Each structure stands twice: as C-alpha cells, then as structure tokens.
Amino acid sequence: MLSAVLGYGKTFAVLALLACGAGGIQAQDAPSTRVKQQKKDRNVKAGEKEAKKLILLMDKDQDGKVSREEFTAFMQAEFDRLDIDKNGLLDVAELTQARVQTSSGHNR
Numbered sequence: 402m403l404s405a406v407l408g409y410g411k412t413f414a415v416l417a418l419l420a421c422g423a424g425g426i427q428a429q430d431a432p433s434t435r436v437k438q439q440k441k442d443r444n445v446k447a448g449e450k451e452a453k454k455l456i457l458l459m460d461k462d463q464d465g466k467v468s469r470e471e472f473t474a475f476m477q478a479e480f481d482r483l484d485i486d487k488n489g490l491l492d493v494a495e496l497t498q499a500r501v502q503t504s505s506g507h508n509r
C-alpha cells in the first residue's frame with residue numbers, strides 16, 4: 402500500500418517537473434513565434450480563399466480534399482473545354498481564345 406502511494410507520488414513529481422519544464426520553454430518561445438505565426442497565418446488565409454475555390458471546383462465527392470483522381474478529372478475537363486476543335490491538342494490560338502472568351506464572358 403505504502404509503496405504504491407510512494408510510487409504514485411514519484412510519478413506525479415516527475416510529471417509535475419515535466420509540465421513545469423515544458424511550460425517554461427513555451428513561455429520563452431511564445432512571444433516571437435506567435436507573431437511570426439500570425440503573419441504566416443495571414444498569408445496563408447489570403448491564399449486559402451483561392452485554394453478553397455479550387456477545391457470547390459475539383460472536389461467532386463465533397464470531402465474537402467482533392468484526390469489525384471479529382472485533380473486529373475478536373476484538368477481533363479479543362480483540357481476538353483480549351484480544346485475547341487477537339488483534336489486532342491492545345492495550341493496557342495486555343496489557349497489565347499479561351500482566355501479572351503472567359504474574360505469577355507464576364508463583361509457581357
């Protein structure tokens with residue numbers, strides 16, 4: 402009984418030391434890393450909107466992630482859309498036309 406209590410006490414002491422040590426390290430690192438992290442987060446969030454749009458476009462099964470299959474399917478659909486004469490090749494004219502069409506499509 403007594404040894405069990407002592408054993409528990411020792412374990413608790415070690416845990417307390419570890420917790421203190423970890424807490425001390427975190428407190429030292431927090432100010433500088435937090436600021437850096439926040440700046441990073443803002444940059445990430447700016448790009449995140451674009452990424453989410455892309456995911457919405459590609460994510461067919463809507464699990465919030467784009468699989469290789471979904472990505473490939475999306476790119477193939479894009480290819481077919483751009484390949485106006487359907488010869489299986491994209492030339493400069495088709496790529497140029499596609500861009501002009503999409504931008505003028507918004508204006509109409």
Ligand SMILES: [Ca+2]
Nearest residue numbers: 460464466467
């Ligand atoms: Ca998916």
Ligand SMILES: [Ca+2]
Nearest residue numbers: 484486488490
């Ligand atoms: Ca073509």
